[in-house]
Amino acid sequence: MERKSIDQEKRSPSGAAVMRTDLTDALVRAFFEEWASYGYGGISLERVATRAGAGKAAIYRRWPSKLAIATEAIEKLGMDLTDVSERDSLIEELEGYLLMMRRALRHRLVRRILPDLYAEAARQGELVSALASLARARRSAGSAILQRAIARGELNASVDVEMALDMIPSALYWRMVVTGRSLTRDQIKRQAKALAAAIKVL
Numbered sequence: 001m002e003r004k005s006i007d008q009e010k011r012s013p014s015g016a017a018v019m020r021t022d023l024t025d026a027l028v029r030a031f032f033e034e035w036a037s038y039g040y041g042g043i044s045l046e047r048v049a050t051r052a053g054a055g056k057a058a059i060y061r062r063w064p065s066k067l068a069i070a071t072e073a074i075e076k077l078g079m080d081l082t083d084v085s086e087r088d089s090l091i092e093e094l095e096g097y098l099l100m101m102r103r104a105l106r107h108r109l110v111r112r113i114l115p116d117l118y119a120e121a122a123r124q125g126e127l128v129s130a131l132a133s134l135a136r137a138r139r140s141a142g143s144a145i146l147q148r149a150i151a152r153g154e155l156n157a158s159v160d161v162e163m164a165l166d167m168i169p170s171a172l173y174w175r176m177v178v179t180g181r182s183l184t185r186d187q188i189k190r191q192a193k194a195l196a197a198a199i200k201v202l
Helices: 021-038 045-051 056-060 066-080 090-105 108-122 128-151 161-178 185-199
Strands: none
Touching (some): 021 045, 021 108, 045 056, 066 128, 090 108, 090 128, 090 161, 108 128, 108 161, 128 161, 161 185
């Protein structure tokens, strides 16, 4: 009898589950849809599974709880909101930061979920820690922009960094999330110039 090769003899462990990335992505999308429709407090994991065309067990094989799914989703959003590369000037870096925020806030579900996320945090709900992590990531990216501007001599080292970090996203968030209006690329450029001028006098 012909001897089997090592590769032929290799077998997956009996009953081993292979996590389908397409199903994981579908579950995350369904979770966001559910969150946008009902608010965090009204999320039903059974409905999430149904939206994704899966069973509830598929959720618990990936995450132990609703909070775990939300935390992972918020962390991914945080990574998107901190992806700002170094540029040649403060204005250019502020423009890049605002464009990055605009890209995230253009997503219809993100625009609907963020206000609810902040409301949950204000109620001292279980999302406080996840929101604090998102805020730290965003402010860390903004602080890096300011520190590079200081190193280039564009800003005084005594600049009020905390106030500047409060200012940078505020107008864009108000316009896109609170009033539901969009911004053009030209408006982003003007906003970056205005912010740079304001930060220099802090």
